[in-house]
Amino acid sequence: MTREPLAGERSAESAVNGRGPNRVEVTAPASTANLGSGFDTLGMALALHDTVEITRNGQEPGSARVSVSGPGAGEVPEDERHLVVRVLHRTLERLGLAPLAVDVRCTNAIPHARGLGSSAAAIVAGVTAAYRFAGLDVRAGETCERALREAASAEGHADNVAASLFGGLAVAFSTENRYEAVRLEPHEELAPVVFIPRSESETHTMRGLLPANVPHADAVFAAGRSALAVHALTARPDLLHVATEDRIHQDYREPAMPATLELVRRLRNTGVPAAVSGAGPTVLALPPSGEPPREVHAEGFEVTRLSVDRLGVRVRELD
Numbered sequence: 001m002t003r004e005p006l007a008g009e010r011s012a013e014s015a016v017n018g019r020g021p022n023r024v025e026v027t028a029p030a031s032t033a034n035l036g037s038g039f040d041t042l043g044m045a046l047a048l049h050d051t052v053e054i055t056r057n058g059q060e061p062g063s064a065r066v067s068v069s070g071p072g073a074g075e076v077p078e079d080e081r082h083l084v085v086r087v088l089h090r091t092l093e094r095l096g097l098a099p100l101a102v103d104v105r106c107t108n109a110i111p112h113a114r115g116l117g118s119s120a121a122a123i124v125a126g127v128t129a130a131y132r133f134a135g136l137d138v139r140a141g142e143t144c145e146r147a148l149r150e151a152a153s154a155e156g157h158a159d160n161v162a163a164s165l166f167g168g169l170a171v172a173f174s175t176e177n178r179y180e181a182v183r184l185e186p187h188e189e190l191a192p193v194v195f196i197p198r199s200e201s202e203t204h205t206m207r208g209l210l211p212a213n214v215p216h217a218d219a220v221f222a223a224g225r226s227a228l229a230v231h232a233l234t235a236r237p238d239l240l241h242v243a244t245e246d247r248i249h250q251d252y253r254e255p256a257m258p259a260t261l262e263l264v265r266r267l268r269n270t271g272v273p274a275a276v277s278g279a280g281p282t283v284l285a286l287p288p289s290g291e292p293p294r295e296v297h298a299e300g301f302e303v304t305r306l307s308v309d310r311l312g313v314r315v316r317e318l319d
């Protein structure tokens, strides 16, 4: 395999073949994507975390034994088909390294298929662990750009993974099929509230509801609102209500989650900036007070206040 060298790469082969860590712990944050007007572009990390502990076990290379507590327990595969393990192995392979045999312990808090970036957090955990086993730091210079591309190509879009990797607010974009992102510091007064329903929606199904093209006027509307959203989220939260307005994805997805869109409208009608979180069905609100509005009827939704995660993924060597 030919590829460009990575910073610290000379140590990578020897790290995986014996001198690297035996056990790493990765903590990856949830994320809310789109923020209304920034479809596939804006993502913000939230202080709700999955923790994954990965230990090399000396079994058959490429094998995995997985245990899960919290969301996903009893539902996701408990072997090498598990998302974190698939990404770990794929990333090692793309680094030109042999697969590892691992025990994986997942302690999850992010609900699955609700629009809170659970798959992105799992993917970011897998990429981060692979890099650490290879002696590389996902947060360092060129390596961090490659880690983003690795994670975004596994997810299919970069908004959630960029936020989960770097924390804070991500502006994701692509150039010549390369995923890229810029990290920005969200305004200190942002106080996200999420309304999480019991129902689930898989992102790939929700993406199937989107049209191939949108009217030019809607594209112009989206460009203006998303540019404004960057300013509102970082400097002028008083502009969030207008900045989070969308015309290019939410309504198209309404037939699959009518209660979500109804709640978005009820919140917005009381003046609260609100949008579908990611591909839904969770609703994200950014009330200026940080208080969920009492007068808005939100039966069927669990209401949770979350702060912004400003650090992104964390990794520790345990052994």
Ligand SMILES: Nc1ncnc2c1ncn2[C@@H]1O[C@H](COP(=O)(O)OP(=O)(O)OP(=O)(O)O)[C@@H](O)[C@H]1O
Pocket (backbone or CB within 6 Å): 031, 033, 050, 072, 076, 082, 083, 084, 106, 108, 111, 112, 113, 114, 115, 116, 117, 118, 119, 120, 122, 160, 201, 202, 203, 204, 277, 278, 279, 280
């Ligand atoms: N921690 C995890 N471990 C294993 N598999 C996971 C994990 N998190 C998510 N998945 C897989 O990804 C699926 C959910 O991903 P999906 O992209 O549809 O939703 P999401 O990431 O929660 O929401 P969104 O992308 O809208 O923010 C789950 O059904 C499961 O198969």
Ligand SMILES: N[C@@H](CCO)C(=O)O
Pocket (backbone or CB within 6 Å): 033, 034, 039, 040, 041, 157, 159, 160, 203, 206, 207, 249, 278, 279
């Ligand atoms: N931008 C993505 C986020 C969900 O993963 C979407 O709305 O489909």
